[in-house]
Amino acid sequence: KSLVVATSNPGKLEEIKAYFESLDINFLPKPPELEVEETGDTFVENACLKASDVAKATGEWAIADDSGLAIDALNGAPGIYSARYGNTDTERIERVLKELAHEENRRAHFVCAIALADPSGNIVLSSEGICPGEILQAPRGNAGFGYDPIFYLPQHQRTFAEFTPEMKHHLSHRGEAFKVFLPQFQQLWH
Numbered sequence: 532k533s534l535v536v537a538t539s540n541p542g543k544l545e546e547i548k549a550y551f552e553s554l555d556i557n558f559l560p561k562p563p564e565l566e567v568e569e570t571g572d573t574f575v576e577n578a579c580l581k582a583s584d585v586a587k588a589t590g591e592w593a594i595a596d597d598s599g600l601a602i603d604a605l606n607g608a609p610g611i612y613s614a615r616y617g618n619t620d621t622e623r624i625e626r627v628l629k630e631l632a633h634e635e636n637r638r639a640h641f642v643c644a645i646a647l648a649d650p651s652g653n654i655v656l657s658s659e660g661i662c663p664g665e666i667l668q669a670p671r672g673n674a675g676f677g678y679d680p681i682f683y684l685p686q687h688q689r690t691f692a693e694f695t696p697e698m699k700h701h702l703s704h705r706g707e708a709f710k711v712f713l714p715q716f717q718q719l720w721h
């Protein structure tokens with residue numbers, strides 16, 4: 532039995548695989564030509580769409596992650612549109628910093644939704660996690676991916692891009708989602 536990781540984002544792929552480290556799963560990559568349109572209104576809906584479509588197309592179990600950054604002063608933007616806020620991570624970060632240039636309220640949170648589909652495309656598990664933080668004035672750190680260099684956790688005095696992979700693994704929105712997801716996954720995956 533194999534599990535397709537239904538993502539085209541290499542940073543995500545690496546983090547997702549790490550959560551299954553002790554479980555000895557046979558992972559398959561998403562076929563590159565398979566692009567799922569994210570038409571849902573919520574993170575969970577989009578995660579379910581991606582998992583279900585990729586499972587049906589491949590005839591394998593599939594797991595998908597839909598995630599993004601919700602910024603209070605921007606009324607939750609970019610939210611589910613986080614990947615579409617620019618063409619590169621640098622462009623996306625610059626856009627956020629520009630939109631927050633004169634804003635004192637820097638509060639934000641990351642959201643991650645995970646969904647698991649069986650080979651027929653039925654959703655058998657889903658979960659969601661969030662991680663609150665703040666948006667810095669300028670990027671800091673080189674680790675991680677995406678918006679990590681501007682996402683700051685005051686209680687740790689570091690951005691996600693200044694965390695070790697292990698720290699991010701435990702503290703992130705993805706970590707929160709997997710805390711709920713993994714025990715249930717272990718129950719059904721033999």
Ligand code: ITT
Pocket residue numbers: 537538539540543569596597598599600613614615623675676677678679691703705
């Ligand atoms: P797939 O849909 O193929 O999985 P994607 O990158 O398009 O890849 P999303 O639609 O879920 O994924 O968009 C997520 C966006 O939020 C994207 O710009 C990511 O870089 C960003 N993001 C998600 N998790 C993140 C994290 O842990 N750290 C920094 N940025 C993150």
